[in-house]
Amino acid sequence: MxxxxxxxxxxxxxxxxxxxxxxxxxxxxxxxxxxxxxxxxxxxxxxxxxxxxxxxxxxxxxxxxHGKEIVGLYTKMQGLVDDLTNKTSGPLAIGASYTFGEYILPHVIADMLEEHPLVNPAISIGNTRDIAEFVLKHQLDVGIVEGDFRHEKLVIEPFAEDQMFIVAAPGHPLAQEENITPQELEKERWIIREIGSGTRKAADNMFAAINISPKKIMEFGSIQLIKESVEAGLGISLLSQWAIRKELAMGSLKKIQVDGLPFTRKFSIVTSSPYRTKALDTFLAFVREASSGDRPPAR
Structure with missing residues (x-):
């Protein structure tokens, strides 16, 4: 180069x-x-x-x-050539949206490195739109994104389903009720992610599906911040089953029982080229294995 x-x-x-x-x-x-x-x-x-x-x-x-794109392509080319004769090894630039990146990816990487210690992963976490853009520009080898994502210039492979639940603090009035109506949900303050996030798109899709338009909305750029805010009683939210496992087990969050839930969405693998290094193929095998059940592997 x-x-x-x-x-x-x-x-x-x-x-x-x-x-x-x-x-x-x-x-x-x-x-x-x-x-x-x-x-x-x-x-x-x-x-x-x-x-x-x-x-x-x-x-x-x-x-x-354009220079960053050239560097990304050069690195990918070099990796593919090295793969012809060498073991699974080398750099691997991985991007993931927040839910997968923060709650599933660390387990996947740990399991992969235990068997393939010569792989050198670099992780970027961002919203779905940003991760896809970096893959398109060859600044990432692969992205894991949320929701029904589509892009004509990217190779997109849905590989897992994620269940999402409405959650509230244990002391919230709705947490004590059963058979909650959409009209009751519409009156609540919703704490949701920013536009461009897969979790935000899921919330918008759910609002449309149950025909509500909440007027009180707070946008936060972090799932952890949303969880802390819900626990503090600021409002309610729609979050992935993987993001709330610990809080449900500890009792700091509670699912709100609503007809038609859980809401489901897809996780997708996003790449920009049909050519894959051994390191990338190995990583994707671990991703699919970790997501074949209803929770990430325990460590």
Whole structure:
């Protein structure tokens, strides 16, 4: 891979020539020389420099975005070639939406590394929309996303179903009732994820399915924060069975009994290429195995 591009990406991410030089094990003058040569090759300045910081200009943003894609493709190509003769090993960039990434993925990775210690996974957690975008740009080898996700340029494989329940604090009035009506749910304060999240899409789909439009909504960007808020009595929420196992067992959350629930959604594997390294195929085998039951493996 072109070292000029590698140096440019390091400077862009560190926003500092000295820190980039330290990461690349180069001198600062050498880094500066590489950047000047790279800008001459591209034909324009890519960085705005001051005494305090370095930042990308518009041209730099374009080069950085495509450069990251080039690096991702190069790494994938190298891994595929290495796979022809070597054991399951090498880097593996994994992205996952919050529910799978926080509550299932750690068990999957631990089990995989126990049998294949030469695999070097790097994990990114984000909402479904962001993870899919990173896979599309080849910055991730694979994504695990929530909901009925579709994209014409990505390979999408639904592999597991997730049950979702409405939960409240044990002392919440609805937690004491049976045969709760949609109209009662509509009056409550709902604590839900942001738009772009698979969990948010599931909540919106459930609202449509039971024909309600709650007026009191709070958006939080973390499932853990939502759970803490529900436990504190701020409102109710729709959450995955995997996200609430511990809280239900400890009694800090309680399922609200509603006709038509649990609500179900799918988890899907998202890739951008039909070519897969041994490390990726191995990881996907562990993902499918862990999700074949109704809970992640215990450790």
């Amino acid at each position: 072109d070292q000029h591009l590698e140096v440019f990406i390091a400077v862009a991410e560190k926003k500092n020539f000295s820190r980039a030089a330290e990461e690349l094990h180069m001198t600062q003058p050498a880094v500066s020389q590489y950047i000047r040569a790279f800008e001459r090759e591209i034909g324009t300045r890519l960085l705005e420099r001051t005494n305090k910081y370095v930042k990308l200009n518009k041209a730099g943003e374009i080069v950085y975005d």
